[in-house]
Amino acid sequence: MREVAIIGIGQTTVEEHWETSLRDLAAHAISAALTNAGREMVDGIFIGNMMSGMLSRQESLGALIADWSGLLGAEAFKVEAACGSGAAAVHIGTMAIASGYMDSAIVMGVEKMTERSMPEVTAALATAADADYESDHGTTFVALNALIMQRYLHEYKWKHTELAPFSINAHENAMHNPNARLHERITLEDYAEARMIADPINLLDASPTGDGAAALVLVPLESLHGSIVPRIVIAGSAAATDSIAVHDRRDGLWLSAAHASALKAYGQAGIQPADLDLFELHDAFSIMAALSLEACGFAERGQGPRLGLDSELGPKGRIPVATRGGLKARGHPVGATGVYQILEIVQQLRGEAGENQIEGAKIGMAQNIGGSGSNIVTHVLKRL
Amino acid sequence: MREVAIIGIGQTTVEEHWETSLRDLAAHAISAALTNAGREMVDGIFIGNMMSGMLSRQESLGALIADWSGLLGAEAFKVEAACGSGAAAVHIGTMAIASGYMDSAIVMGVEKMTERSMPEVTAALATAADADYESDHGTTFVALNALIMQRYLHEYKWKHTELAPFSINAHENAMHNPNARLHERITLEDYAEARMIADPINLLDASPTGDGAAALVLVPLESLHGSIVPRIVIAGSAAATDSIAVHDRRDGLWLSAAHASALKAYGQAGIQPADLDLFELHDAFSIMAALSLEACGFAERGQGPRLGLDSELGPKGRIPVATRGGLKARGHPVGATGVYQILEIVQQLRGEAGENQIEGAKIGMAQNIGGSGSNIVTHVLKRL
Numbered sequence: 001m002r003e004v005a006i007i008g009i010g011q012t013t014v015e016e017h018w019e020t021s022l023r024d025l026a027a028h029a030i031s032a033a034l035t036n037a038g039r040e041m042v043d044g045i046f047i048g049n050m051m052s053g054m055l056s057r058q059e060s061l062g063a064l065i066a067d068w069s070g071l072l073g074a075e076a077f078k079v080e081a082a083c084g085s086g087a088a089a090v091h092i093g094t095m096a097i098a099s100g101y102m103d104s105a106i107v108m109g110v111e112k113m114t115e116r117s118m119p120e121v122t123a124a125l126a127t128a129a130d131a132d133y134e135s136d137h138g139t140t141f142v143a144l145n146a147l148i149m150q151r152y153l154h155e156y157k158w159k160h161t162e163l164a165p166f167s168i169n170a171h172e173n174a175m176h177n178p179n180a181r182l183h184e185r186i187t188l189e190d191y192a193e194a195r196m197i198a199d200p201i202n203l204l205d206a207s208p209t210g211d212g213a214a215a216l217v218l219v220p221l222e223s224l225h226g227s228i229v230p231r232i233v234i235a236g237s238a239a240a241t242d243s244i245a246v247h248d249r250r251d252g253l254w255l256s257a258a259h260a261s262a263l264k265a266y267g268q269a270g271i272q273p274a275d276l277d278l279f280e281l282h283d284a285f286s287i288m289a290a291l292s293l294e295a296c297g298f299a300e301r302g303q304g305p306r307l308g309l310d311s312e313l314g315p316k317g318r319i320p321v322a323t324r325g326g327l328k329a330r331g332h333p334v335g336a337t338g339v340y341q342i343l344e345i346v347q348q349l350r351g352e353a354g355e356n357q358i359e360g361a362k363i364g365m366a367q368n369i370g371g372s373g374s375n376i377v378t379h380v381l382k383r384l
Numbered sequence: 385m386r387e388v389a390i391i392g393i394g395q396t397t398v399e400e401h402w403e404t405s406l407r408d409l410a411a412h413a414i415s416a417a418l419t420n421a422g423r424e425m426v427d428g429i430f431i432g433n434m435m436s437g438m439l440s441r442q443e444s445l446g447a448l449i450a451d452w453s454g455l456l457g458a459e460a461f462k463v464e465a466a467c468g469s470g471a472a473a474v475h476i477g478t479m480a481i482a483s484g485y486m487d488s489a490i491v492m493g494v495e496k497m498t499e500r501s502m503p504e505v506t507a508a509l510a511t512a513a514d515a516d517y518e519s520d521h522g523t524t525f526v527a528l529n530a531l532i533m534q535r536y537l538h539e540y541k542w543k544h545t546e547l548a549p550f551s552i553n554a555h556e557n558a559m560h561n562p563n564a565r566l567h568e569r570i571t572l573e574d575y576a577e578a579r580m581i582a583d584p585i586n587l588l589d590a591s592p593t594g595d596g597a598a599a600l601v602l603v604p605l606e607s608l609h610g611s612i613v614p615r616i617v618i619a620g621s622a623a624a625t626d627s628i629a630v631h632d633r634r635d636g637l638w639l640s641a642a643h644a645s646a647l648k649a650y651g652q653a654g655i656q657p658a659d660l661d662l663f664e665l666h667d668a669f670s671i672m673a674a675l676s677l678e679a680c681g682f683a684e685r686g687q688g689p690r691l692g693l694d695s696e697l698g699p700k701g702r703i704p705v706a707t708r709g710g711l712k713a714r715g716h717p718v719g720a721t722g723v724y725q726i727l728e729i730v731q732q733l734r735g736e737a738g739e740n741q742i743e744g745a746k747i748g749m750a751q752n753i754g755g756s757g758s759n760i761v762t763h764v765l766k767r768l
């Protein structure tokens with residue numbers, strides 16, 4: 001198996017891109033990534049996207065984006081794993097390079113969410129859940145996460161405000177990320193007073209939607225010949241599934257797919273959780289941040305919020321998370337999110353994270369969650 | 385790179401499965417393929433599907449289908465390349481096994497089309513074309529193919545009825561395929577008198593929609609240890625893209641992505657077109673059959689129909705096509721079609737094609753076309 005290196009990164013801001021279409025967002029990110037890599041062409045393009053058919057009446061994203069980005073001829077496919085689509089595309093592109101079938105690839109994510117009404121977007125997001133047994137009964141995606149959070153607060157006796165540090169940290173970090181959706185510090189008081197969305201999830205527990213695209217250029221490490229410094233490799237790339245419907249899980253407070261995919265990625269990379277310098281976790285809702293930290297070995301069950309209360313998640317903490325704003329404040333353009341996470345780790349490992357730089361960062365992990373924990377993709381990146 | 389073998393196949397019939405949901409169709413095909421392979425679990429599942437979000441309000445097919453098929457935990461992703469989604473899933477699964485990231489995989493396709501109204505299905509199919517520059521102007525998918533066929537008849541001076549042999553052959557072959565959508569011989573007269581859909585495409589130029597699922601089990605060839613006979617390997621697996629919009633092509637009568645992906649697959653397999661014993665081509669419309677034969681080296685430009693008129697496409701002809709009915713008569717459940725094609729080649733190479741058996745078949749090719757030729761995936765299979 002060939003080792004895979006990331007030699008280029010590109011992104012758009014996450015925001016309401018009223019003047020920029022789906023294809024333009026994708027082409028901007030690709031163009032930036034190719035320029036960053038010093039390349040003009042690739043063998044393949046893997047595109048993480050969830051909702052283009054429903055929201056933009058556009059499938060066939062592979063041909064569309066290859067065409068619009070000046071990469072015509074290249075192999076190009078869309079990959080879908082709900083909110084985990086971005087990292088799924090990276091995972092599949094990694095296998096394509098590792099296999100020898102391709103010598104270069106763009107792996108990317110793009111989502112255009114803000115040109116439709118909120119009810120339409122909410123309905124499209126609900127297709128990540130079980131259509132027959134969850135969504136058709138009126139359960140939205142945030143409602144499913146609210147059920148999980150409600151049970152968590154009850155089971156482990158946390159007060160709602162004790163989960164505030166996840167969002168406060170994310171918003172603080174986003175202040176220094178020019179591509180983030182929200183540049184707005186929040187306080188414990190803001191959090192406590194935020195408008196309720198689906199009890200107990202309030203506005204400051206939930207990540208904002210947005211339009212955005214992010215792209216990486218992958219090549220075999222063996223092709224680099226010392227020309228690129230530092231070398232960033234994908235040391236672990238793994239996924240796992242859990243029941244799509246929350247009510248079908250043996251244990252609704254345990255992200256078994258996060259645990260399984262992290263264990264696999266740790267094994268591939270030959271590391272332990274303690275070796276990680278940062279963790280871009282999937283804080284679509286604060287409850288998911290807590291559960292991810294527990295499933296990946298950073299906290300005992302039920303004790304994820306303790307890390308936030310003890311200031312262990314900030315840039316100088318034990319395990320920095322959401323270092324450029326996370327889903328909560330960088331924003332969550334669904335199918336692109338997993339690629340933003342990995343791109344931000346590359347920035348950290350290259351020492352290009354500016355005010356957000358984690359000093360001496362050498363190993364980082366990104367975890368992208370599809371559905372309410374049903375499809376989870378975990379990557380470990382290393383600076384060689 | 386590890387060689388990849390196909391050790392199991394499973395399919396549902398292609399029809400209007402009123403009583404069977406999307407997830408059930410998928411689970412039936414997976415279950416049949418696993419039984420055929422003598423396996424119970426796999427490392428990964430790659431699902432070709434185009435329209436589940438739009439027609440069934442269900443994305444996250446990876447988790448859904450892993451869950452419903454009793455394969456929970458396995459990695460699972462949906463792959464989309466319009467009508468080429470099925471073969472795209474096979475291609476990606478092949479790379480996953482070749483890379484060493486996975487030691488077994490289900491590659492499959494599933495599409496549920498008949499529970500929605502025809503206008504809804506037509507609109508969903510149109511998302512394979514360019515939303516901004518084709519579909520939004522009212523051009524349906526069949527209309528785009530009609531433009532190509534009109535130009536082809538004009539340019540090469542064929543009479544419409546001279547393209548009839550493609551459909552007559554496909555319908556004849558489907559008579560012996562119990563999984564085919566249509567069991568109905570047609571004559572030249574039937575063809576000539578068929579109802580016009582989008583001039584010059586009539587009802588007997590066009591493949592029927594349908595519900596269906598097909599699945600294959602892939603493993604590394606090196607893992608077989610002589611236990612399975614005959615051994616069928618994926619000797620070539622390649623794709624290419626062309627402009628998504630038909631009007632953007634330099635030459636609207638040349639499938640450049642079919643040509644490029646076939647050349648790549650021939651090279652990987654070390655064969656010439658003349659070495660092929662059969663060719664499962666993408667006869668969604670008769671014009672696509674003609675253009676595929678030309679792009680893949682079986683006829684000079686503009687001369688594809690000649691092969692049909694000379695009876696070279698039947699089971700005993702120079703290059704048998706649509707040997708189990710093709711898209712025209714086996715049916716075209718969009719995202720599943722590419723997997724049906726490859727499955728049917730496995731049947732031929734195993735000698736399990738019954739009345740349709742191509743004697744001594746050792747090498748077969750399947751070509752799956754996404755959009756109006758914008759994303760094309762070609763596979764060459766060999767019996768060792």
